[in-house]
Amino acid sequence: MELTPQDLWSQVLDTIRSGMPDQSFRTWLVSARAVGMTEDQLLVEAPTQFHAEWVEDKYGQILAEVLESITGRRMTVSFEHSGVGDSPPPMPDLAVEPEAGAPAPSSAPRTREPAHERTGSALNERYTFEKFVVGSNNQLSSAAARAVAENPARMYNPLFLYGGVGLGKTHLMHAIGHGILHRDPGHRVAYVTSEYFVNELVNAIQTGSTQSFRRRFRKIDLLLVDDVQFMVGKMSTQEEFFHTFNSLYDDGKQIVLTSDRSPKDLQNLEARLVSRFEWGLVADINPPDYETRVAILRKKAEDDNLTLDDEVIDFIARSCRSSVRELEGATLKLLAYSSLRREEITVDLARQALRGILRQGSEPGGPPRLTPESIGRHVAADWNVEMSALASRRRTKNLTVPRQVAMFLIRELLEHSLVDIGRAFGGRDHSTVIHSVRKVEGEMEEDPEFAARVMRLRSELEAR
Numbered sequence: 418m419e420l421t422p423q424d425l426w427s428q429v430l431d432t433i434r435s436g437m438p439d440q441s442f443r444t445w446l447v448s449a450r451a452v453g454m455t456e457d458q459l460l461v462e463a464p465t466q467f468h469a470e471w472v473e474d475k476y477g478q479i480l481a482e483v484l485e486s487i488t489g490r491r492m493t494v495s496f497e498h499s500g501v502g503d504s505p506p507p508m509p510d511l512a513v514e515p516e517a518g519a520p521a522p523s524s525a526p527r528t529r530e531p532a533h534e535r536t537g538s539a540l541n542e543r544y545t546f547e548k549f550v551v552g553s554n555n556q557l558s559s560a561a562a563r564a565v566a567e568n569p570a571r572m573y574n575p576l577f578l579y580g581g582v583g584l585g586k587t588h589l590m591h592a593i594g595h596g597i598l599h600r601d602p603g604h605r606v607a608y609v610t611s612e613y614f615v616n617e618l619v620n621a622i623q624t625g626s627t628q629s630f631r632r633r634f635r636k637i638d639l640l641l642v643d644d645v646q647f648m649v650g651k652m653s654t655q656e657e658f659f660h661t662f663n664s665l666y667d668d669g670k671q672i673v674l675t676s677d678r679s680p681k682d683l684q685n686l687e688a689r690l691v692s693r694f695e696w697g698l699v700a701d702i703n704p705p706d707y708e709t710r711v712a713i714l715r716k717k718a719e720d721d722n723l724t725l726d727d728e729v730i731d732f733i734a735r736s737c738r739s740s741v742r743e744l745e746g747a748t749l750k751l752l753a754y755s756s757l758r759r760e761e762i763t764v765d766l767a768r769q770a771l772r773g774i775l776r777q778g779s780e781p782g783g784p785p786r787l788t789p790e791s792i793g794r795h796v797a798a799d800w801n802v803e804m805s806a807l808a809s810r811r812r813t814k815n816l817t818v819p820r821q822v823a824m825f826l827i828r829e830l831l832e833h834s835l836v837d838i839g840r841a842f843g844g845r846d847h848s849t850v851i852h853s854v855r856k857v858e859g860e861m862e863e864d865p866e867f868a869a870r871v872m873r874l875r876s877e878l879e880a881r
Protein backbone atom coordinates (compact mmCIF):
# COMPACT_ATOMS: atom_id res chain seq x y z
CA MET A 418 0.00 0.00 0.00
CA GLU A 419 1.22 3.46 -0.87
CA LEU A 420 2.03 5.84 1.96
CA THR A 421 -0.08 8.99 1.71
CA PRO A 422 1.49 12.40 2.37
CA GLN A 423 -0.66 12.68 5.51
CA ASP A 424 0.60 9.34 6.87
CA LEU A 425 4.15 10.31 6.20
CA TRP A 426 3.74 13.71 7.83
CA SER A 427 2.19 12.22 10.95
CA GLN A 428 5.06 9.76 11.21
CA VAL A 429 7.48 12.66 10.88
CA LEU A 430 5.64 14.55 13.61
CA ASP A 431 5.64 11.55 15.92
CA THR A 432 9.37 11.17 15.48
CA ILE A 433 10.26 14.79 15.95
CA ARG A 434 7.86 15.50 18.79
CA SER A 435 9.92 14.03 21.60
CA GLY A 436 13.02 15.93 20.55
CA MET A 437 11.61 19.41 20.71
CA PRO A 438 9.92 21.69 23.24
CA ASP A 439 6.21 21.10 23.42
CA GLN A 440 5.42 24.77 23.02
CA SER A 441 7.36 25.04 19.75
CA PHE A 442 5.92 21.80 18.51
CA ARG A 443 2.38 22.97 19.04
CA THR A 444 2.99 26.44 17.67
CA TRP A 445 4.91 25.57 14.55
CA LEU A 446 4.26 22.03 13.46
CA VAL A 447 0.80 20.97 14.54
CA SER A 448 -0.85 23.67 12.46
CA ALA A 449 0.93 22.60 9.28
CA ARG A 450 -0.57 19.87 7.11
CA ALA A 451 0.72 17.65 4.34
CA VAL A 452 -0.94 18.27 1.00
CA GLY A 453 1.16 16.38 -1.51
CA MET A 454 4.26 14.40 -2.24
CA THR A 455 6.72 13.86 -5.06
CA GLU A 456 9.68 11.53 -5.44
CA ASP A 457 11.90 13.74 -3.29
CA GLN A 458 9.59 16.23 -1.64
CA LEU A 459 6.83 16.31 0.91
CA LEU A 460 4.60 19.30 0.34
CA VAL A 461 3.33 20.92 3.52
CA GLU A 462 1.03 23.87 3.99
CA ALA A 463 1.44 26.36 6.84
CA PRO A 464 -1.19 28.93 7.81
CA THR A 465 0.76 32.07 6.89
CA GLN A 466 3.72 33.09 4.81
CA PHE A 467 5.69 34.00 7.90
CA HIS A 468 4.87 30.66 9.45
CA ALA A 469 5.97 28.76 6.33
CA GLU A 470 9.27 30.61 6.13
CA TRP A 471 9.97 30.22 9.80
CA VAL A 472 9.39 26.46 9.85
CA GLU A 473 11.40 25.98 6.70
CA ASP A 474 14.29 27.96 8.12
CA LYS A 475 14.31 26.50 11.62
CA TYR A 476 13.17 22.96 11.09
CA GLY A 477 13.81 22.28 7.39
CA GLN A 478 17.04 20.45 7.99
CA ILE A 479 15.90 18.31 10.85
CA LEU A 480 12.65 17.46 9.03
CA ALA A 481 14.67 16.33 6.02
CA GLU A 482 16.78 14.09 8.24
CA VAL A 483 13.73 12.54 9.82
CA LEU A 484 12.13 12.00 6.40
CA GLU A 485 15.22 10.27 5.17
CA SER A 486 15.28 8.00 8.19
CA ILE A 487 11.66 7.02 7.60
CA THR A 488 11.62 6.62 3.84
CA GLY A 489 15.21 5.58 3.30
CA ARG A 490 15.61 8.14 0.55
CA ARG A 491 16.67 11.75 0.41
CA MET A 492 13.63 13.94 0.77
CA THR A 493 13.04 17.51 1.74
CA VAL A 494 9.95 19.26 3.02
CA SER A 495 8.66 22.09 0.95
CA PHE A 496 6.47 24.61 2.74
CA GLU A 497 3.88 26.82 1.30
CA HIS A 498 1.39 29.26 2.63
CA SER A 499 -2.26 28.29 2.63
CA GLY A 500 -3.79 31.61 3.64
CA VAL A 501 -6.01 30.02 6.32
CA GLY A 502 -4.27 32.13 8.95
CA ASP A 503 -6.03 35.08 7.37
CA SER A 504 -9.25 34.00 9.04
CA PRO A 505 -9.45 33.96 12.83
CA PRO A 506 -8.49 30.68 14.50
CA PRO A 507 -11.11 28.96 16.63
CA MET A 508 -11.04 30.25 20.16
CA PRO A 509 -10.14 27.80 22.90
CA ASP A 510 -12.50 26.89 25.72
CA LEU A 511 -13.47 30.44 26.59
CA ALA A 512 -15.36 31.20 23.42
CA VAL A 513 -18.95 31.99 24.24
CA GLU A 514 -21.60 30.92 21.79
CA PRO A 515 -23.78 33.87 20.85
CA GLU A 516 -27.26 33.36 22.23
CA ALA A 517 -29.88 32.37 19.72
CA GLY A 518 -31.35 35.45 18.14
CA ALA A 519 -28.63 37.72 19.51
CA PRO A 520 -26.73 39.64 16.84
CA ALA A 521 -23.19 38.40 16.23
CA PRO A 522 -20.76 40.76 17.98
CA SER A 523 -19.02 41.69 14.75
CA SER A 524 -22.24 42.92 13.15
CA ALA A 525 -22.89 45.40 15.95
CA PRO A 526 -22.20 48.96 14.81
CA ARG A 527 -18.86 50.22 16.08
CA THR A 528 -18.87 53.47 17.91
CA ARG A 529 -15.46 55.03 18.24
CA GLU A 530 -14.51 56.84 21.40
CA PRO A 531 -13.02 60.28 21.00
CA ALA A 532 -9.27 59.98 20.59
CA HIS A 533 -8.45 62.05 23.69
CA GLU A 534 -9.93 59.47 26.01
CA ARG A 535 -6.73 57.53 26.22
CA THR A 536 -5.97 54.62 28.49
CA GLY A 537 -2.31 54.18 29.35
CA SER A 538 0.59 56.16 27.94
CA ALA A 539 1.63 57.31 24.50
CA LEU A 540 3.77 55.21 22.23
CA ASN A 541 7.39 56.25 21.89
CA GLU A 542 7.91 57.69 18.39
CA ARG A 543 11.33 56.08 18.05
CA TYR A 544 10.18 52.57 18.82
CA THR A 545 9.20 51.47 15.32
CA PHE A 546 9.97 48.38 13.26
CA GLU A 547 12.14 50.52 10.96
CA LYS A 548 14.45 51.34 13.83
CA PHE A 549 14.56 47.81 15.17
CA VAL A 550 17.53 45.72 14.10
CA VAL A 551 16.70 42.06 13.61
CA GLY A 552 19.38 39.65 14.75
CA SER A 553 19.59 36.03 15.73
CA ASN A 554 18.79 37.04 19.32
CA ASN A 555 15.38 38.50 18.52
CA GLN A 556 14.41 36.82 15.27
CA LEU A 557 11.39 34.93 16.51
CA SER A 558 10.09 37.82 18.61
CA SER A 559 10.43 40.38 15.88
CA ALA A 560 8.92 38.15 13.20
CA ALA A 561 6.00 37.37 15.47
CA ALA A 562 5.58 41.05 16.34
CA ARG A 563 5.41 41.90 12.65
CA ALA A 564 2.91 39.13 12.01
CA VAL A 565 0.73 40.46 14.83
CA ALA A 566 0.97 44.02 13.53
CA GLU A 567 -0.13 42.84 10.10
CA ASN A 568 -2.84 40.48 11.29
CA PRO A 569 -3.96 41.48 14.78
CA ALA A 570 -5.87 38.83 16.75
CA ARG A 571 -5.58 36.34 13.94
CA MET A 572 -2.49 34.27 14.54
CA TYR A 573 -0.68 34.82 17.80
CA ASN A 574 -2.97 35.87 20.57
CA PRO A 575 -1.74 36.67 23.06
CA LEU A 576 1.80 37.35 21.99
CA PHE A 577 4.07 37.00 25.00
CA LEU A 578 7.59 38.41 24.68
CA TYR A 579 10.12 37.79 27.38
CA GLY A 580 13.78 38.42 28.06
CA GLY A 581 16.22 40.37 30.23
CA VAL A 582 16.32 44.15 30.64
CA GLY A 583 17.29 46.38 27.78
CA LEU A 584 16.84 43.79 25.05
CA GLY A 585 14.05 45.48 23.08
CA LYS A 586 10.78 44.11 24.48
CA THR A 587 9.18 47.50 25.00
CA HIS A 588 10.49 48.67 21.63
CA LEU A 589 8.85 45.76 19.80
CA MET A 590 5.64 46.20 21.70
CA HIS A 591 5.39 49.86 20.69
CA ALA A 592 6.30 48.91 17.14
CA ILE A 593 3.24 46.66 17.01
CA GLY A 594 1.12 49.60 18.16
CA HIS A 595 2.59 51.93 15.53
CA GLY A 596 2.20 49.30 12.83
CA ILE A 597 -1.48 48.79 13.57
CA LEU A 598 -2.23 52.50 13.97
CA HIS A 599 -0.47 53.25 10.73
CA ARG A 600 -2.92 51.11 8.82
CA ASP A 601 -5.95 51.90 10.94
CA PRO A 602 -5.68 55.20 12.84
CA GLY A 603 -9.04 54.54 14.47
CA HIS A 604 -7.79 51.40 16.22
CA ARG A 605 -7.97 51.84 19.98
CA VAL A 606 -4.49 51.02 21.23
CA ALA A 607 -3.63 51.04 24.92
CA TYR A 608 -0.07 50.75 26.13
CA VAL A 609 0.16 50.20 29.86
CA THR A 610 2.82 48.99 32.20
CA SER A 611 1.52 46.47 34.66
CA GLU A 612 2.31 48.97 37.41
CA TYR A 613 -0.05 51.43 35.73
CA PHE A 614 -2.72 48.75 35.61
CA VAL A 615 -2.22 48.07 39.33
CA ASN A 616 -2.35 51.76 40.24
CA GLU A 617 -5.42 52.48 38.17
CA LEU A 618 -7.17 49.53 39.70
CA VAL A 619 -6.28 50.60 43.23
CA ASN A 620 -7.58 54.11 42.48
CA ALA A 621 -10.76 52.72 41.01
CA ILE A 622 -11.37 50.60 44.08
CA GLN A 623 -10.72 53.55 46.40
CA THR A 624 -13.03 55.86 44.51
CA GLY A 625 -15.69 53.24 43.93
CA SER A 626 -15.33 53.46 40.15
CA THR A 627 -14.38 49.93 39.24
CA GLN A 628 -17.23 49.74 36.73
CA SER A 629 -15.84 52.57 34.67
CA PHE A 630 -12.31 51.12 35.03
CA ARG A 631 -13.62 47.91 33.52
CA ARG A 632 -15.47 49.62 30.71
CA ARG A 633 -12.38 51.62 29.85
CA PHE A 634 -10.17 48.57 29.52
CA ARG A 635 -12.68 46.40 27.80
CA LYS A 636 -13.32 48.58 24.79
CA ILE A 637 -9.72 48.55 23.63
CA ASP A 638 -8.75 46.92 20.31
CA LEU A 639 -5.10 46.31 21.10
CA LEU A 640 -3.91 45.96 24.68
CA LEU A 641 -0.16 46.16 25.28
CA VAL A 642 0.83 45.27 28.84
CA ASP A 643 4.49 45.79 29.59
CA ASP A 644 6.40 43.99 32.35
CA VAL A 645 3.65 41.70 33.63
CA GLN A 646 6.09 40.30 36.21
CA PHE A 647 4.97 43.19 38.44
CA MET A 648 1.58 41.54 38.81
CA VAL A 649 3.17 38.63 40.60
CA GLY A 650 1.83 38.29 44.13
CA LYS A 651 -0.93 40.88 43.58
CA MET A 652 -4.02 38.75 43.75
CA SER A 653 -6.81 41.25 43.15
CA THR A 654 -4.91 42.73 40.22
CA GLN A 655 -4.54 39.29 38.71
CA GLU A 656 -8.20 38.61 39.22
CA GLU A 657 -9.18 41.83 37.48
CA PHE A 658 -6.68 41.34 34.72
CA PHE A 659 -7.94 37.82 34.16
CA HIS A 660 -11.40 39.19 33.41
CA THR A 661 -10.06 41.99 31.23
CA PHE A 662 -8.03 39.45 29.32
CA ASN A 663 -10.97 37.10 28.79
CA SER A 664 -13.27 39.85 27.74
CA LEU A 665 -10.86 41.23 25.12
CA TYR A 666 -9.85 37.80 23.94
CA ASP A 667 -13.44 36.69 23.48
CA ASP A 668 -14.13 39.84 21.49
CA GLY A 669 -11.27 38.91 19.16
CA LYS A 670 -8.98 41.70 20.35
CA GLN A 671 -5.22 41.39 20.27
CA ILE A 672 -3.24 41.26 23.51
CA VAL A 673 0.54 41.59 23.75
CA LEU A 674 2.43 41.01 26.98
CA THR A 675 6.05 41.33 28.00
CA SER A 676 7.91 40.05 31.00
CA ASP A 677 11.43 39.47 32.20
CA ARG A 678 10.61 35.75 32.50
CA SER A 679 8.64 33.12 30.64
CA PRO A 680 5.07 32.52 31.84
CA LYS A 681 6.18 29.27 33.48
CA ASP A 682 8.78 31.06 35.53
CA LEU A 683 6.36 33.67 36.83
CA GLN A 684 6.04 32.09 40.22
CA ASN A 685 3.09 33.24 42.29
CA LEU A 686 1.14 34.09 39.21
CA GLU A 687 -2.20 32.34 39.15
CA ALA A 688 -2.14 29.17 37.08
CA ARG A 689 -5.11 30.23 34.99
CA LEU A 690 -3.27 33.40 33.93
CA VAL A 691 -0.09 31.46 33.18
CA SER A 692 -2.06 29.13 30.97
CA ARG A 693 -3.74 32.00 29.11
CA PHE A 694 -0.37 33.65 28.56
CA GLU A 695 0.71 30.45 26.86
CA TRP A 696 -2.27 30.19 24.53
CA GLY A 697 -0.72 32.17 21.76
CA LEU A 698 2.95 32.47 21.02
CA VAL A 699 5.63 32.76 23.69
CA ALA A 700 8.83 34.17 22.22
CA ASP A 701 12.08 35.07 23.91
CA ILE A 702 14.63 37.78 23.26
CA ASN A 703 18.23 37.05 24.10
CA PRO A 704 21.24 39.31 24.51
CA PRO A 705 22.52 40.39 21.09
CA ASP A 706 25.47 38.53 19.61
CA TYR A 707 28.47 40.35 18.23
CA GLU A 708 27.10 40.76 14.68
CA THR A 709 23.82 42.14 15.97
CA ARG A 710 25.62 44.53 18.31
CA VAL A 711 27.61 45.86 15.36
CA ALA A 712 24.47 46.18 13.25
CA ILE A 713 22.67 48.06 16.03
CA LEU A 714 25.58 50.47 16.50
CA ARG A 715 25.78 51.11 12.76
CA LYS A 716 22.09 51.77 12.58
CA LYS A 717 22.10 54.13 15.56
CA ALA A 718 25.06 56.01 14.13
CA GLU A 719 23.28 56.34 10.81
CA ASP A 720 19.96 57.40 12.34
CA ASP A 721 21.63 59.99 14.58
CA ASN A 722 24.10 61.23 11.96
CA LEU A 723 27.15 60.21 13.90
CA THR A 724 30.42 59.15 12.44
CA LEU A 725 31.77 56.12 14.20
CA ASP A 726 34.40 54.26 12.27
CA ASP A 727 34.50 50.49 12.09
CA GLU A 728 37.25 50.12 14.66
CA VAL A 729 35.35 52.14 17.22
CA ILE A 730 32.17 50.21 16.51
CA ASP A 731 34.07 46.97 16.88
CA PHE A 732 35.52 48.19 20.18
CA ILE A 733 32.13 49.14 21.63
CA ALA A 734 30.52 45.95 20.36
CA ARG A 735 33.19 43.83 22.00
CA SER A 736 33.04 45.76 25.25
CA CYS A 737 29.29 45.88 25.83
CA ARG A 738 27.76 42.47 25.62
CA SER A 739 24.85 42.28 27.94
CA SER A 740 22.11 44.44 26.42
CA VAL A 741 21.17 46.98 23.78
CA ARG A 742 20.60 49.54 26.48
CA GLU A 743 24.19 49.08 27.61
CA LEU A 744 25.35 49.63 24.02
CA GLU A 745 23.32 52.82 23.76
CA GLY A 746 24.59 54.04 27.12
CA ALA A 747 28.19 53.45 26.09
CA THR A 748 27.69 55.34 22.83
CA LEU A 749 26.14 58.31 24.59
CA LYS A 750 28.90 58.37 27.14
CA LEU A 751 31.50 58.30 24.41
CA LEU A 752 29.82 61.18 22.57
CA ALA A 753 29.63 63.28 25.68
CA TYR A 754 33.25 62.56 26.49
CA SER A 755 34.40 63.48 23.01
CA SER A 756 32.46 66.72 22.87
CA LEU A 757 33.58 67.84 26.33
CA ARG A 758 37.19 67.21 25.48
CA ARG A 759 36.80 68.37 21.91
CA GLU A 760 38.62 65.30 20.74
CA GLU A 761 37.80 63.08 17.83
CA ILE A 762 36.35 59.68 18.56
CA THR A 763 39.05 57.04 18.31
CA VAL A 764 39.49 53.66 19.90
CA ASP A 765 41.87 55.23 22.42
CA LEU A 766 39.34 57.83 23.39
CA ALA A 767 36.67 55.13 23.63
CA ARG A 768 38.89 53.10 25.92
CA GLN A 769 39.29 56.09 28.26
CA ALA A 770 35.65 57.10 28.10
CA LEU A 771 34.32 53.63 28.78
CA ARG A 772 36.89 52.63 31.37
CA GLY A 773 34.28 52.51 34.09
CA ILE A 774 31.97 50.14 32.30
CA LEU A 775 34.49 47.79 30.77
CA ARG A 776 34.67 44.59 32.66
CA GLN A 777 38.08 43.34 33.50
CA GLY A 778 39.47 41.15 30.79
CA SER A 779 36.63 41.83 28.41
CA GLU A 780 38.63 44.46 26.62
CA PRO A 781 39.72 43.41 23.16
CA GLY A 782 43.33 42.40 23.17
CA GLY A 783 43.22 41.56 26.88
CA PRO A 784 43.10 37.96 28.08
CA PRO A 785 39.78 36.40 27.09
CA ARG A 786 37.40 36.04 30.00
CA LEU A 787 35.84 32.84 28.81
CA THR A 788 36.91 30.18 26.35
CA PRO A 789 35.22 26.96 25.23
CA GLU A 790 37.67 25.10 27.45
CA SER A 791 37.06 27.21 30.56
CA ILE A 792 33.30 26.84 30.09
CA GLY A 793 33.69 23.10 29.53
CA ARG A 794 35.80 22.76 32.67
CA HIS A 795 33.30 24.66 34.77
CA VAL A 796 30.43 22.46 33.59
CA ALA A 797 32.50 19.29 33.96
CA ALA A 798 33.31 20.20 37.57
CA ASP A 799 29.64 20.73 38.32
CA TRP A 800 28.86 17.22 37.07
CA ASN A 801 31.92 15.81 38.73
CA VAL A 802 33.57 14.60 35.56
CA GLU A 803 36.80 15.53 33.83
CA MET A 804 36.97 18.03 30.97
CA SER A 805 39.07 15.51 29.06
CA ALA A 806 36.15 13.06 29.24
CA LEU A 807 33.79 15.70 27.85
CA ALA A 808 36.18 16.28 24.98
CA SER A 809 36.42 12.56 24.28
CA ARG A 810 34.17 10.58 21.99
CA ARG A 811 32.72 8.48 24.81
CA ARG A 812 28.93 8.56 24.91
CA THR A 813 27.88 7.38 28.34
CA LYS A 814 24.95 9.23 29.86
CA ASN A 815 27.03 10.82 32.65
CA LEU A 816 29.04 12.52 29.89
CA THR A 817 26.41 13.36 27.26
CA VAL A 818 24.37 15.64 29.49
CA PRO A 819 27.22 17.85 30.72
CA ARG A 820 28.69 17.84 27.22
CA GLN A 821 25.42 19.13 25.80
CA VAL A 822 25.17 21.74 28.53
CA ALA A 823 28.73 22.88 27.84
CA MET A 824 27.98 23.24 24.13
CA PHE A 825 24.81 25.12 24.93
CA LEU A 826 26.60 27.56 27.25
CA ILE A 827 29.41 28.15 24.79
CA ARG A 828 26.81 28.98 22.20
CA GLU A 829 25.13 31.37 24.64
CA LEU A 830 28.21 33.07 25.99
CA LEU A 831 30.73 33.12 23.15
CA GLU A 832 30.71 33.85 19.46
CA HIS A 833 32.22 30.58 18.36
CA SER A 834 30.93 28.86 15.27
CA LEU A 835 29.17 25.53 15.53
CA VAL A 836 32.10 23.92 13.76
CA ASP A 837 34.58 25.28 16.32
CA ILE A 838 32.44 24.10 19.20
CA GLY A 839 32.15 20.63 17.68
CA ARG A 840 35.90 20.54 17.28
CA ALA A 841 36.48 21.36 20.96
CA PHE A 842 34.34 18.35 21.88
CA GLY A 843 35.94 15.40 20.21
CA GLY A 844 35.60 16.58 16.61
CA ARG A 845 31.82 16.38 16.54
CA ASP A 846 30.12 17.92 13.54
CA HIS A 847 27.96 21.03 13.57
CA SER A 848 24.66 19.14 13.41
CA THR A 849 25.58 17.37 16.64
CA VAL A 850 26.15 20.76 18.23
CA ILE A 851 22.76 22.01 16.99
CA HIS A 852 21.14 18.87 18.30
CA SER A 853 22.80 19.34 21.70
CA VAL A 854 21.73 22.95 21.99
CA ARG A 855 18.13 22.05 21.08
CA LYS A 856 18.16 19.17 23.50
CA VAL A 857 19.24 21.43 26.35
CA GLU A 858 16.63 24.04 25.40
CA GLY A 859 13.94 21.38 25.32
CA GLU A 860 15.04 19.91 28.61
CA MET A 861 15.09 23.36 30.21
CA GLU A 862 11.49 23.90 29.21
CA GLU A 863 10.47 20.56 30.61
CA ASP A 864 12.48 20.42 33.79
CA PRO A 865 12.71 23.54 35.97
CA GLU A 866 15.42 22.07 38.17
CA PHE A 867 17.62 21.37 35.21
CA ALA A 868 16.87 24.87 33.87
CA ALA A 869 17.87 26.39 37.19
CA ARG A 870 21.12 24.46 37.18
CA VAL A 871 22.01 25.64 33.69
CA MET A 872 21.09 29.24 34.51
CA ARG A 873 23.19 29.11 37.66
CA LEU A 874 26.20 27.86 35.69
CA ARG A 875 25.60 30.61 33.20
CA SER A 876 25.58 33.35 35.80
CA GLU A 877 28.65 31.92 37.52
CA LEU A 878 30.48 32.03 34.23
CA GLU A 879 29.25 35.50 33.40
CA ALA A 880 30.41 36.81 36.76
CA ARG A 881 34.02 35.77 36.04
Ligand code: ADP
Nearest residue numbers: 548549550581582583584585586587588741742
Ligand atom coordinates in the same frame (compact mmCIF):
# COMPACT_ATOMS: atom_id res chain seq x y z
P1 ADP B 1 13.36 46.13 27.35
O1 ADP B 1 11.93 46.58 27.29
O2 ADP B 1 13.56 44.74 26.87
O3 ADP B 1 14.00 46.35 28.69
P2 ADP B 1 13.76 48.30 25.51
O4 ADP B 1 12.74 47.95 24.49
O5 ADP B 1 13.45 49.40 26.43
O6 ADP B 1 14.19 47.02 26.33
O7 ADP B 1 15.14 48.59 24.74
C1 ADP B 1 16.22 49.31 25.33
C2 ADP B 1 16.81 50.23 24.29
O8 ADP B 1 17.46 49.47 23.30
C3 ADP B 1 15.77 51.06 23.57
O9 ADP B 1 16.30 52.35 23.35
C4 ADP B 1 15.57 50.35 22.26
O10 ADP B 1 15.22 51.24 21.23
C5 ADP B 1 16.93 49.75 22.01
N1 ADP B 1 16.87 48.48 21.28
C6 ADP B 1 16.66 47.25 21.80
N2 ADP B 1 16.72 46.30 20.87
C7 ADP B 1 16.98 46.94 19.71
C8 ADP B 1 17.17 46.48 18.36
N3 ADP B 1 17.11 45.20 18.04
N4 ADP B 1 17.42 47.42 17.42
C9 ADP B 1 17.50 48.72 17.75
N5 ADP B 1 17.35 49.21 18.99
C10 ADP B 1 17.08 48.33 19.97
Ligand code: MG
Nearest residue numbers: 586587588643
Ligand atom coordinates in the same frame (compact mmCIF):
# COMPACT_ATOMS: atom_id res chain seq x y z
MG1 MG C 1 10.76 47.39 28.81
